[in-house]
Amino acid sequence: MSGSSITELHEDVARRLSARSLRYTNARRALVEVLAGAGRPLTLPQLLELDASLTQSSAYRNLAEFTDAGVTNRIFVDEEHSYFELAEDLTSHHHHVVCSSCGRIDDFTATGALEAELHRALDEVGASTGFELSTHRLDLVGRCADCR
Amino acid sequence: MSGSSITELHEDVARRLSARSLRYTNARRALVEVLAGAGRPLTLPQLLELDASLTQSSAYRNLAEFTDAGVTNRIFVDEEHSYFELAEDLTSHHHHVVCSSCGRIDDFTATGALEAELHRALDEVGASTGFELSTHRLDLVGRCADCR
DNA sequence: CTCAGTGCAAAGGATTTGCATGCCG
DNA sequence: CGGCATGCAAATCCTTTGCACTGAG
Numbered sequence: 001m002s003g004s005s006i007t008e009l010h011e012d013v014a015r016r017l018s019a020r021s022l023r024y025t026n027a028r029r030a031l032v033e034v035l036a037g038a039g040r041p042l043t044l045p046q047l048l049e050l051d052a053s054l055t056q057s058s059a060y061r062n063l064a065e066f067t068d069a070g071v072t073n074r075i076f077v078d079e080e081h082s083y084f085e086l087a088e089d090l091t092s093h094h095h096h097v098v099c100s101s102c103g104r105i106d107d108f109t110a111t112g113a114l115e116a117e118l119h120r121a122l123d124e125v126g127a128s129t130g131f132e133l134s135t136h137r138l139d140l141v142g143r144c145a146d147c148r
Numbered sequence: 149m150s151g152s153s154i155t156e157l158h159e160d161v162a163r164r165l166s167a168r169s170l171r172y173t174n175a176r177r178a179l180v181e182v183l184a185g186a187g188r189p190l191t192l193p194q195l196l197e198l199d200a201s202l203t204q205s206s207a208y209r210n211l212a213e214f215t216d217a218g219v220t221n222r223i224f225v226d227e228e229h230s231y232f233e234l235a236e237d238l239t240s241h242h243h244h245v246v247c248s249s250c251g252r253i254d255d256f257t258a259t260g261a262l263e264a265e266l267h268r269a270l271d272e273v274g275a276s277t278g279f280e281l282s283t284h285r286l287d288l289v290g291r292c293a294d295c296r
Numbered sequence: 297c298t299c300a301g302t303g304c305a306a307a308g309g310a311t312t313t314g315c316a317t318g319c320c321g
Numbered sequence: 322c323g324g325c326a327t328g329c330a331a332a333t334c335c336t337t338t339g340c341a342c343t344g345a346g
Contacts, residue, residue, distance in 0.1 A: 058301075079224065094285070133288045
């Protein structure tokens, strides 16, 4: 999937949007840039703070369009806020480290051995539960360096 | 840890509550019974429906007390509702299978090999990120038998 | 021109809180 | 008795929606 420069990222996003007849406006580009720059999931207030040109309702609306178009993911880890990140096939498969104290979320990449076990679990559990499983989500939870 | 009969469960809960000077009232017992009977995480509306004697605000308040006292966990998987379940050390360590269509959540137990890899990841990632990691959360996501 | 996108303000909805009353210890 | 617990109704707060305006194609 996809290259890794910012230019390629925008091209990828543009492609996914145009496939759904959505425009790639300045506000939407800004959203993608902030998410790409952060390298970790962000809440809406964080997004607004990182780019003052963003507006609350449009940001929510655009993130909803993005999620439908496979450009972003929405993550639920606490009651306070949703977190948003670029979709995995625009970045790379990863998991999250969550600070249970301040809510901070960072990305991490699992080892091949762990991923292999996760896929094995997907097959086994799918077979035994009747679920048609497609994805896994893994969070490691603890306290970040600042909160320790 | 702890035994597994309903009686023992109530005794465990009572112990944890009294340790925090909280009473184990009928409403609280009812909450524990419904959660234990379900064997999977439930939303507040589901709890209210399964036991008509429960009240919304008291149920929320008691679940908050329970979570503080280590009797229940609160789970966030979608925007709609929080899910509640008995704490792992009152039941047993497990993970969740989530239906992305209807929101249904079931429990499953991971293999020893997978758990071993998860603990290895906890150590490695903790060391490299500065987080003091204590727990992991794993969801397998797909569509349940009813939604396929 | 036309219609998707934008932004403000108001609405929505799960969860929380204020307060008067009930009940356990 | 004294204070925790309860339940109703009202308040909160993140998120969504209505609507008139703007701008891209």
